[in-house]
Amino acid sequence: MSRILTDTAATALWHELVREAEHNGAAPLDNDAESYLVFLLMRHLRDAELGGRIMALDYLEALQNAPTPREQKLRDVGDRCLLIAGLYPQQAQRRLVGLDYFLALGAQAYTDLASAARNVLAELYGRLAESFARLVRVLVEVRRLASGFDALGALDRHTLCVADPCAATLEFPGAIVIAGSGARH
Secondary structure (H helix, E strand, O other): OOOOOOHHHHHHHHHHHHHHHHHHOOOOOOHHHHHHHHHHHHHOOOOOOHHHOOHHHHHHHHHHOOHHHHHHHHHHHHHHHHHHHHHOHHHHHHOOOOHHHHHHHHHHHHHHHHHHOOHHHHHHHHHHHHOHHHHHHHHHHHHHHHHOOOOOOHHHHHHHHHHOHHHHHHHOOOOOOOOOOOOOO
């Protein structure tokens, strides 16, 4: 008899993968952030539009909407930036933007969402904005665990370490990671 995966079983598998990624990446998340990440992965599992979106335009469109659609679109921008930065950083390379673009835009979308949301949701989105780089690190580890492939180059590793200094000891053992001037040559 074949085994059927239920939503509960799928959720448990995603939770297990995320927890293992947190451990391997030395990037512990609080329970709310961990759960959000699991449901984000499940919700966007079949997001065919992920690669074709221009996040800055989506962000600007979100700001022009009425409050309810604005919140939904801001969440989508934050979620998609998180997924691209953590699972598909090669898309950033193809678009000729750095990982820092998705880190900044995604965190800003969550910050704006925290300002627009109420009570508990405002707190959650505020924490997601603050820990955006750490969430990306967990997704980078999810990709490593799932595919055995590490898609981050040295520059993206550095960018992630500057955004989340706890990553420096894992990514560059024994090194002191400092932020650059931000100027591109």
